[in-house]
Amino acid sequence: MTIHISNITRSIASARVGEEILIRIRDELGKHDVITVDLIDVITITTYCAKQIFGQLYKDLGVSEALRRMRMINASADVKTAIRLGIDASLSKMDGY
Amino acid sequence: MPDIIIPKSITNTKIEDYLSSISEIFQNTDKHIPNIHLRFDKVIRISLLGQLLMFKTLEYGARNGCFEDAELSMSEELKREVKSTGIHRLLDDYLKGKLKDWFGKDTRLKHEYTDRFFIEPFRINRSEKADRGLSECLERVSDFYSQEDITISAIAKVLSELYSNFWEHATDDSGTIMGAKGSQESVEMVFVDTGQGILTSLRDVYNQTMCTLSQAVSKGITSKPGTNHMGYGLWHIREICKANKGWFQIFSEGRMYTLTNTGEAEKKCPYWHGTIVRVEMNPQNMQLPKSESVANRLSKIRWE
Numbered sequence: 001m002t003i004h005i006s007n008i009t010r011s012i013a014s015a016r017v018g019e020e021i022l023i024r025i026r027d028e029l030g031k032h033d034v035i036t037v038d039l040i041d042v043i044t045i046t047t048y049c050a051k052q053i054f055g056q057l058y059k060d061l062g063v064s065e066a067l068r069r070m071r072m073i074n075a076s077a078d079v080k081t082a083i084r085l086g087i088d089a090s091l092s093k094m095d096g097y
Numbered sequence: 098m099p100d101i102i103i104p105k106s107i108t109n110t111k112i113e114d115y116l117s118s119i120s121e122i123f124q125n126t127d128k129h130i131p132n133i134h135l136r137f138d139k140v141i142r143i144s145l146l147g148q149l150l151m152f153k154t155l156e157y158g159a160r161n162g163c164f165e166d167a168e169l170s171m172s173e174e175l176k177r178e179v180k181s182t183g184i185h186r187l188l189d190d191y192l193k194g195k196l197k198d199w200f201g202k203d204t205r206l207k208h209e210y211t212d213r214f215f216i217e218p219f220r221i222n223r224s225e226k227a228d229r230g231l232s233e234c235l236e237r238v239s240d241f242y243s244q245e246d247i248t249i250s251a252i253a254k255v256l257s258e259l260y261s262n263f264w265e266h267a268t269d270d271s272g273t274i275m276g277a278k279g280s281q282e283s284v285e286m287v288f289v290d291t292g293q294g295i296l297t298s299l300r301d302v303y304n305q306t307m308c309t310l311s312q313a314v315s316k317g318i319t320s321k322p323g324t325n326h327m328g329y330g331l332w333h334i335r336e337i338c339k340a341n342k343g344w345f346q347i348f349s350e351g352r353m354y355t356l357t358n359t360g361e362a363e364k365k366c367p368y369w370h371g372t373i374v375r376v377e378m379n380p381q382n383m384q385l386p387k388s389e390s391v392a393n394r395l396s397k398i399r400w401e
Contacts, residue, residue: 009228009232010232010235010236010239011231011232011235011253011257012257013228013231013257013260013261013264014227014228014231014260014261014264015264015265015325016223016225016228017228018325043235043239043249043250043253044235044250044253044254044256044257045257046257046258046260046261046330047258047327047329047330047333048261048265048325048326048327048330049261049325051325051327052325055325071401072400072401073400073401074401075400076246076250077250077385078250078251078253078254078385080400085327085329086325086327089327
């Protein structure tokens, strides 16, 4: 199962849009063991939204499960950086991280 | 009360002069001063930022009871400039239809240049319309700088992080207004609001010692700790501007921060109730700041 983020938006910049994407990914994770998040044509993601979406997902699933169940493809260098920062910030206060 | 006389230039190097000329407006909240004459009739030059400031000044004054039935005079040059950006439509909200006599038919001037782009000023508030505005803005940037992926990423990062910051503080219907324009030589992005102001927001969290804009653009400083705000947005913009020898200016609550290709500085300046941000960069051969190193555990993310 592949979620094409650019079909929702190419600029992930507001909490409203971030919430929409988070709900969508959670829905698909509820139906499929492994999903692909395709970030092709996504121009940018704010650090806020990166934490809101991917930070929360990694928190929900735990690092090992998130790494196993979510495959991320076609992200630009800048989008990758923001997502990494968002995940790291979300997990940084968790025990064992 | 004397006339409020606006200087002849409201350009990027004359912002302090403009702020000085209108500062008394902020002191008259709910005083409903009668018979004020707002004299923009001497203005012969105005930048995009100047137009946003003009609009937000008038809107703040009207919405906050600073004056009652104020008269507004505008020079012909100013009317032409205001009409060319489309901001007269926002001004009309304040003047309740009076502008139609000044600008004639409400026909939008078409920006048909192929060597530049222009984003007509629009409001940032908690609406889908605002989100669409940003999306359209980024599409225009992407189309104009096509083939230049790093340029697009850098500009999009600045626009989106600023949008996100101002969106978070858009707690009323007035909201921030933003605009942008660009060419192969320069890209400029401007945001103006009359909200709480950066320093007040930070003091609420960090106590009275947090009183500079330089601290506000530092990594990890956020007015909303414990949320999805990480305090990286303004810092990241600063890093992008440094990497590309760009300009990054912030005016808020009597302080002014400036980053240029020669360094950073902060000083006192005339008061503005809210926050003003301007970023300008050369879009040629842009670079992104070096990537942050993050926890090694995240190196296993499957990027393909």
